[in-house]
Amino acid sequence: MPIIDEELSDLKEKILRMGLLVEAAIRDSIKSLVSRDSELAREVIRRDHQINALDVEIDEDCIRLIALRQPKAGDLRFITTAMKITTDLERMGDLAEDVCERAVELNEEPPLKPYIDIPRMAEIAQDMLTDALNAFMRKDTSIAYDVIGRDDEVDNLTVQIFNELLFFMIQDPKTVTRAVKITYIAKYLERIADHATNIAEMVVYTVEGRIIRHTEPPKHQGHES
């Protein structure tokens, strides 16, 4: 077995580990919001350094492999993808942290309304991440394409949540601070789904060698991806 095979499998294992930490961070961030558990939120914030450390470690591994093994073809695409995926994962970890910060703030105030769409959105975003990682591990583009297709659902929910909150704010200006914070959270989740989409797009590149991002005209206005 070529030396690089073992190194690539280590790399894969580390990415999976990082992915699991990010999944847990997203899950717990929403839990801390819905169950008004600020201690859990603070714990997620404390744990983020593990994700950051893996981000750096994986980057260093990739740079070392490029320098020492001169990877080509599929190996090269896998390693460059790994570097990009960790960037996406690291950003997702930061966004989970942002959700936690807003959760801590919101937990100090009386609930504005029961959370319904936010947990739904979070669930879709989390599933997208899980599936994107799965697609990467199995080099399965059909799963990747499926992830990419689900991004619209999250985008639609973001708009729906915003419209609903807008209604609250118009009705009663005292809700504005809380409503804006919940809007932020929706936006964070929407960004998390975008990063999951990026990962899925990179999987297509690893497997097929085609860069598919920016190949379609933007489907809607008003959000950066």
Add this chain to the structure above:
Amino acid sequence: MVKEEKSQYKAESKDLNFYYGSVHALKDISLHILEKKVTALIGPSGCGKTTFLRCFNRMHDLYPHNRYEGEIILHPENINIISSGIDPIEVRMRISMVFQKPNPFPKTIYENVAYGLRVRGANRKSILDEAVEKSLRRAALWDEAKDRLNKLAFDLSGGQQQRLCIARALATSPEILLFDEPTSSLDPIATSKIEELIIELKKEVSILIVTHNMQQAARVADLTAFMYLGELIEFDRTDKIFTNPSNKLTEEYITGRFG
């Protein structure tokens, strides 16, 4: 596969087959060499890449029982250089070869470079002087050799000797230069000088290079052909071959998972 305008073709093999006696070493190779581009031939030992290279300057004619089938067309005249009516000596003036190990003649530096021209009948000192200087300059050896032109070529270092062989190959103003693993016996510094030289030379000549060093192919070649068991498996732009080859065999070979 590479699709270019025919007008950019410097040479092309068409259904080329080659036999060492009963051994069928090249099987229906159709591959073109583009004008003023570097084309690399890669593949495991015994795949036929050197055999293919040697067809281009009729090296195989030196041994009996060797047999060509098919054509190697040299453009723009459209002549088949392996047809029996073509003089191999004339072919070698137009298509020169640089070998794996530096192989200067046991002569002076000057005479090594002047050799091909003398074979052609040039004897006037002023013409030879000019050609020797020009060739040595093109081979990036002039500064190191100009004060010792009458010293034996063997006094040069390995890398210098290889550049001398390049100068010798250039002296007859060939249109195609063939390189057969030109740096396999050189250290990294001499290697990088030869590689820089190859890139410089392609401004004027078309180059075909056989190399075992895939990084070398990646560094110097515009196009890369992968051969296996006498067949051409894949031929494409070098960046395509090294980032996303179309053929599974190519992928396995370049990522070191062969066999």
